[in-house]
Amino acid sequence: MKAIDKILVVAAAAATMFSCSSDLKPGGETRPPMPEPEDEDDVMEVGKVGETLQGWTEGSLDIHFINTGRGESTFYVFPDGTTMLVDMAGSLLTEAEAGTSMPTEPRPNASTSSADVIVGYINHFTSGQSRGHIDYAMLSHYHEDHMGTYRTTLPDGGDGTFKLTSFAEIGTRLPYRHYMDRNWPDFDYPNALTAAKHKNVMNFVTWSVKENGTVAERFDAGSNEQIQLQYDKASHTDFKIQNLSSGGRYWTGVAQNSEMKMPESYTSSDAIPDENCFSCAFWLTFGYFDFYTGGDLQYGRRSTYSYMDSEAAIAAVIGEVDVAKANHHGTKNCNSDALMNALSPTVWVSNVWRDVQPNPATVDDVLAANPECDIFLTNLSEKNVPNFDDTQKASFQSTQGHVAVRVNKAGTEYYVYVLDDSNMNFTVKSVHGPYLCK
Numbered sequence: 454m455k456a457i458d459k460i461l462v463v464a465a466a467a468a469t470m471f472s473c474s475s476d477l478k479p480g481g482e483t484r485p486p487m488p489e490p491e492d493e494d495d496v497m498e499v500g501k502v503g504e505t506l507q508g509w510t511e512g513s514l515d516i517h518f519i520n521t522g523r524g525e526s527t528f529y530v531f532p533d534g535t536t537m538l539v540d541m542a543g544s545l546l547t548e549a550e551a552g553t554s555m556p557t558e559p560r561p562n563a564s565t566s567s568a569d570v571i572v573g574y575i576n577h578f579t580s581g582q583s584r585g586h587i588d589y590a591m592l593s594h595y596h597e598d599h600m601g602t603y604r605t606t607l608p609d610g611g612d613g614t615f616k617l618t619s620f621a622e623i624g625t626r627l628p629y630r631h632y633m634d635r636n637w638p639d640f641d642y643p644n645a646l647t648a649a650k651h652k653n654v655m656n657f658v659t660w661s662v663k664e665n666g667t668v669a670e671r672f673d674a675g676s677n678e679q680i681q682l683q684y685d686k687a688s689h690t691d692f693k694i695q696n697l698s699s700g701g702r703y704w705t706g707v708a709q710n711s712e713m714k715m716p717e718s719y720t721s722s723d724a725i726p727d728e729n730c731f732s733c734a735f736w737l738t739f740g741y742f743d744f745y746t747g748g749d750l751q752y753g754r755r756s757t758y759s760y761m762d763s764e765a766a767i768a769a770v771i772g773e774v775d776v777a778k779a780n781h782h783g784t785k786n787c788n789s790d791a792l793m794n795a796l797s798p799t800v801w802v803s804n805v806w807r808d809v810q811p812n813p814a815t816v817d818d819v820l821a822a823n824p825e826c827d828i829f830l831t832n833l834s835e836k837n838v839p840n841f842d843d844t845q846k847a848s849f850q851s852t853q854g855h856v857a858v859r860v861n862k863a864g865t866e867y868y869v870y871v872l873d874d875s876n877m878n879f880t881v882k883s884v885h886g887p888y889l890c891k
Contacts, residue, residue, distance in 0.1 A: 478743075478772070479677060479695035479736055480708065487741050487865055487890070497861045499868060500881045506870055508578045509534070512862035514692075514739045516776070518802050519574050520831035520855045520874045521567040522560040523619075524598030525804035527746065527778065528575055532692055532739065532862070533685035534582055537589035538575070538629075539746065543567040543601030543619025544806070555808045557832040560874040567601065568622035573877050574855070575627060588683050590629035591672060592620065593748030594732040595651060598806060603650040611664065615656040624657065628665040632658055633672040633679070635700040635731050642700060643715070643725045672733040674702040675711030680735075689739075691864060697734040697767050698747070701726075701760075706770035714766050727751065729781055730763035736771055740864015741890035743774040745796055753786035768792040775867065775890050776858055779803035783811030783830075793822035799888055800869055801828050802856050808834035816845050827885065829856045829869060854882055865890050 478484060497513065500506045509515045509530040517528040524542030531537070543566075546556050560570070576584070592600050601618030610617040610625050617625065624632075640646040640655060661667040673679050673696055680694040697704050701715030719725045732748025747767065755762035764780065768791040777796050781787040783803035801819050803811050811830065819826055826848060833852035841849075855872040868886035872879050 478738055479693060481706075484741060488863075497859060497868065500870055500884060502881050502884060504881055506857060506872055506879050506881050508580050509583075512689075514742065514860040514864070515578060516744060516858040516860075517574065517578060518778070518804055518829075518831060518856040519571055520560050520804070520853075521570045522557045522806060522832060522874075523567050524806050525782065526567070526571055526599075527804075528571070528578070529737075530579060530583065531682055532689045533682045534579075535588045535681075535683040536575070536579055536583050536586075537591070537680065538571070538587050538623070539591045540593050540599040540748070541567070541571060541590075541601060541618075541620040541623050542598060542804070542806070544598040545602035545604060546597070551807075555834070555836075557806050557808070557834060560832075561876050565877075566622070567619040568617075568626070570877070571619070571623055572626050574879070577879055582684060586628045586630055587624075589631045589633070589680055590624060591632070591733060592634040592654070593734075593746075594635060594728050595646065595654065596728055596749065597650065599748070600650070600654065603648075603653050605649075610657065611660040614660060615653050618650075618653060618657075621653065621657040624661055629661060629667050630665075630683075632661065632667050632669040633733070635672055635733050637669055637671045643719055643731075672696060672699040673711075674699040674733075675704040675709045677709060692739045693737075695736040695738070697736055697771070698750070698763070699733045700731045701763075703766040704770055712766075715760050724758060726758070726761045726763065727753070729787075730761060732763070732780075734767060736774070739860060742776075742860045742864045742867060743772070743891065744776045744778075744858075745771065745774045745798070746778040747780045749781040749787070751781050751787040752789050762789070764789050764792040768795040771795050773797045773891055775888065776800040776802065776869075779811065779815075782806060783815050784809055785812040785815060788815050788818055790818045790821065793818045797823045798826055799823065799891070800858070801826050802858075803828070803830050805830050805832040805834075808836045810837070813840050813842075813845060816841065816848070820845070820848060827869070829871065831856060831874075850885055851883060855879070860890075 515530040526542040529537040600620040607616040729749035734747035737744040752762040777798035851871040857870040860867040866887040
């Protein structure tokens, strides 16, 4: 792995800045030309290799891809300190259960739970009014590598009606003020979701609403008002989250309108899309910075059922972004050429947790859309390394570690940090940037 773990350090801005002309924002708004930096406050203090990356600072935007080796979890600190956690990696999949696709090693070790890693990470990178809770928590969809494996052997939580999966344990230790998922409160689509893992989510959220005052609701595809800055909205009018999809419903690209693209009901089990296809997705903008995330959206079996291309409706309405999270960990049948051409990201981050991720053909689609794209992987199995050619390997800026994106206060440039995940010290392994926003 070390042979392809390409480490970049901060160099002269002329050699490391990237730019592209795109002024599209959600809803068809346009941006004025990007100004030259005028205020010293717009310039971030850059973290240094070998030192602990310091916490969020007021006015900037942090996006953290937390690597537990057991799935996907992304933590955000918005410009006013509002926090959001999307997914709570906590798969307990064993090699004996995995079949031909092995999970990656738990990070930092098998004795440290995903909840411990995520809570510790959040506590390090937040401060002041943001500490002690999470303002927004969202499950992109109901899969174990995003919410934690349900097992009867797990400890009971709260009133004893739920088990402490990573989703529930984190929410017990850092109460969720707002909670969203693709189908709350019904759990009835595409059919009745009655498995123990679904009941555990329902029971925990019901308890949290009662005990912690959590506001629970369905993620509203089309809305750009559901997720709001909680502490100083007036000072950051250039921050917005446009909800793109949820449970098969998609933003139309007009105002806050949405349309159901999946069938309302299904006549056969074969016609029901995979749970991944119902993932929640959104488009975040802050100044000139744009970010896309879409859970595990994918396009498998679209030749038989066109609606199973759960990326197509997003590709039709979204513009270019600076940073994109890989759909479905970058495995096969996701991150389509249409979506990647629409996004054309400068930075693509994949939360890898199995040895088939990312897929070489998927990486090809990313690089075809933008040959200069920098790719950051939270993990890369030695088994998968020989599947990539030299061009693909050269695009890999990291193959092991947490990945942190930090945007300056003006929303005009950002750095990407790779952090050591072998302990809980959050030491900087490499620094990439500055990248100039598009």
